[in-house]
Amino acid sequence: MSTARRATSQRWIDLGEQQREAVARAVVDLVSEGRVPLKVAELADRAGITRPTLYKYFPTLGAAVLHTAQTLLAELDQYVRPRLPKHANARELLLARFEVSFRYARSKPEMTRFFSYYDFAFRRSGLSNDENAVRGAISHSAGHPFIDLFKTGQTEGSIDPDLQPDVTFLAMVTSMTGTAQRLLVEDNWTSGTDRRAEGVHQMMIDIWRRKLTPKDAK
Amino acid sequence: MSTARRATSQRWIDLGEQQREAVARAVVDLVSEGRVPLKVAELADRAGITRPTLYKYFPTLGAAVLHTAQTLLAELDQYVRPRLPKHANARELLLARFEVSFRYARSKPEMTRFFSYYDFAFRRSGLSNDENAVRGAISHSAGHPFIDLFKTGQTEGSIDPDLQPDVTFLAMVTSMTGTAQRLLVEDNWTSGTDRRAEGVHQMMIDIWRRKLTPKDAK
Incomplete structure (x- = not known):
């Protein structure tokens, strides 16, 4: 892999980690605010990502939790x-x-x-x-x-x-x-x-x- | 109050008690089965009463719980x-x-x-x-x-x-x-x-x- 391509894929991995992290943060915040049961749309919104992006990382709400x-x-x-x-x-x-x-x-x-x-x-x-x-x-x-x-x-x-x-x-x-x-x-x-x-x-x-x-x- | 009227109103009180009791039973059963969050329609159904009847006893889900x-x-x-x-x-x-x-x-x-x-x-x-x-x-x-x-x-x-x-x-x-x-x-x-x-x-x-x-x- 070229250095440039390696840098690009590293950036994607970092972004993925950040977004997964943002989902975990959002779950904790919503539960702490009593906004339960969790809803996928609200979770994606709070994590600052789209529903399809959320589903890319977590096939189910259970997986996110x-x-x-x-x-x-x-x-x-x-x-x-x-x-x-x-x-x-x-x-x-x-x-x-x-x-x-x-x-x-x-x-x-x-x-x-x-x-x-x-x-x-x-x-x-x-x-x-x-x-x-x-x-x-x-x-x-x-x-x-x-x-x-x-x-x-x-x-x-x-x-x-x-x-x-x-x-x-x-x-x-x-x-x-x-x-x-x-x-x-x-x-x-x-x-x-x-x-x-x-x-x-x-x-x-x-x-x-x-x-x-x-x-x-x- | 005549004896007949008293008997009738007692029957209504008993029915009310039975139905309130059935709602409590239904709440416990649904929670125990993991059917949460509770939904009014499902609760009325499980208690064997209509939604309007449920609302007659309990203005909110919170009151029923x-x-x-x-x-x-x-x-x-x-x-x-x-x-x-x-x-x-x-x-x-x-x-x-x-x-x-x-x-x-x-x-x-x-x-x-x-x-x-x-x-x-x-x-x-x-x-x-x-x-x-x-x-x-x-x-x-x-x-x-x-x-x-x-x-x-x-x-x-x-x-x-x-x-x-x-x-x-x-x-x-x-x-x-x-x-x-x-x-x-x-x-x-x-x-x-x-x-x-x-x-x-x-x-x-x-x-x-x-x-x-x-x-x-x-």
Whole structure:
């Protein structure tokens, strides 16, 4: 390929990336504004592209929403990784993952709103079987670092080896995630990003630190 | 009023109640089947009434959904009350409320699905300001027995009086409710009603019993 042609095709790839990115942004904005259910026309409009261009990248609305989930999870991971403690046991690394993720989520409530909509409304009606399999894989891969730390913790002894791994891990993930999601809807009590929300999150971290720590270390 | 007229008007009241009840049933069924967003025509059809009849009872879709929330909460309360322990302190009564509610919710996953849709999708776009105020009041009154038990527990000493009431109560409610909701979407791990879900719920009850119990009683 000539240099000129290579430059041209690189420009097309960049444009494609930008437009896919703009679609993910638009999905998050529309969901955050409560403009649900998502409509393809509105989504294209918000992303600044035409419907045919949108369909060029995403054959279905489900594909666009899955891409949004992946984009947000990648951004979260990029934020979290460099902020984890350098020298810590697996239990503290696991708790730190929840803490740093929550800090990020508090600064971007629209991310949590997107995932609440995705988990509790969109995926129940908006995904084909194939797309749902992709969704399962995305969720599995996002959970991977957490489950790995849990297993390592039980092996190295920073997490009580007597705790039944599947139930304990599931209780931790569902309660931490469920709490973060509900803090954004308990509007009789909290804005979801105020000091009370922070206090609730800290209490959950403390509770789990106590539960995970082996009995002889307590 | 003559006896005959009274009987006739009673029949109308009963019919009205039956039809309002059928609408609540239809909302729950449609949400549970993932047939969201709800559409008035589909709702009337499922409830076996005409659109004008539906509008006679509920001026808006929001009103129908709020009625559904109230109906489900009343049914839950009716199930829970007679199943609470007769002689127990406020802490154990509070924990029992969560336990019995979860038992009911496991046998009726469609109730939790409805509230997940209501909390995380519908209310963000489907309610007028007035309706949203009604929603706040419904949620406040459903939380009332829980907050009362928490306060009583701190006064009588079955709940650690050193715990900050607002943060602790909110952490308990958001984590218990959030966990119950997420157990129905963590389908890589659980059906939401299997033994693993039961184990997660039991672990959360144990964790909160330990957290609430005053230190000198531990």
